[in-house]
Amino acid sequence: MPMRDTPWPAGTPCWVDYGAADLAAAKEFYAALLGWEYTGGDEEFGGYLNAEKDGAQVAGLGPQMDPDDPPRWTTYFATDDAAATVTRIREAGGTVVVEPMEVGPLGTMVVALDPQGHPFGLWQSGEHTGVQRYNEPGSLVWNEAAVDDPDAARAFYGAVFGFRFEAIPAGEGYTTFATGGDPLGGLGGAVPGVPKGWSTCFAVTSTDGAVATVTSAGGKVLLPAEDTEYGRFAVVADPWGASFSVMEVPAG
Known part of the structure; x- marks a missing residue:
């Protein structure tokens, strides 16, 4: 039952x-x-909700802020210094859409675009440290x-987060990224038929x-669902068109 209630290391996808x-x-x-x-939904935070699984926070949901921006899942990377990371984003050719914004005592958020136009976020933890339960259904x-x-x-994400990349055997150019181990x-x-940009994969039992x-x-x-060495996997879209993937993992 993987759990964490302390800030994630810088560069880690820590929230969606x-x-x-x-x-x-x-x-x-x-x-x-x-x-x-769900918990939260307070008006002072724009109705934003924390989704919880067995009492631990796993994701956030909120009202769509821009009706011209399609519903989507956004990946947030942990940072120890949002302002310094924003500087690196700009220096590497990215665009900052939402400047570092304090969310009360919870933390500081940023929304940016990489040079190819794909959105992602930053989260500098305060009281809200990000995902608490992970890698289980x-x-x-x-x-x-x-x-x-x-x-x-x-090149861009390496400059911003210091990632090193490692090719997956027979992965047709697919690489993992890491800062440590x-x-x-x-x-x-890009994969035909699947939206470009950052995607979120949720663990499921089936x-x-x-x-x-x-x-x-x-x-x-x-x-469609297919078996991989990591588990059975599929990419889907919800009724409003937001894509995400599901991966079968053993129940905890």
Whole structure:
């Protein structure tokens, strides 16, 4: 039962959240799919919710802030110094969309675009340290980017976060990234039929069951379930078009 309640090391994907076109319906959809319950929703934080699994926070949901920006899952990387990381983002050719913004005592957030236009976030922990439960059903298990120019993306994210990259055997150019020992996520070329940019993968007990839940609720299958050496995997989209993936892992 992997748990963490202290700040994540800089460069680690530490949080994911979702800007919902229909927050009430999205809550029901993800609760049915991943077994989530919710806390928060305070007006002072714009109705933002923490999704929890067995009492530990695993993701965030909030109202869609820009109706012209499609619903999506956003990956946030931990930082010890949001201002310094913003400087590196700009120096490496990225764009800062939301400047470092204190969210009360919870922490400081940033939203940025990489040079290929893909959004990502930064989170400098305060009282909110990010994901508390991970790598088990109903929680975050992996983050990866699919881009047109993987070499350029590796140069950018390497400059911003100090990542080192390691190729996956027979991975057709796919690499993992890390700052220390274990891989933190992956980066590779664009895949036909799957949206580009950062994607979020949630662990589930049954990939086929999760796909059935998604489709019965009006979602779509973007990449059918297939067995990999890491587990059975599929890419789906929720009823509002936000894509994510599911990976079968053993129950804790």
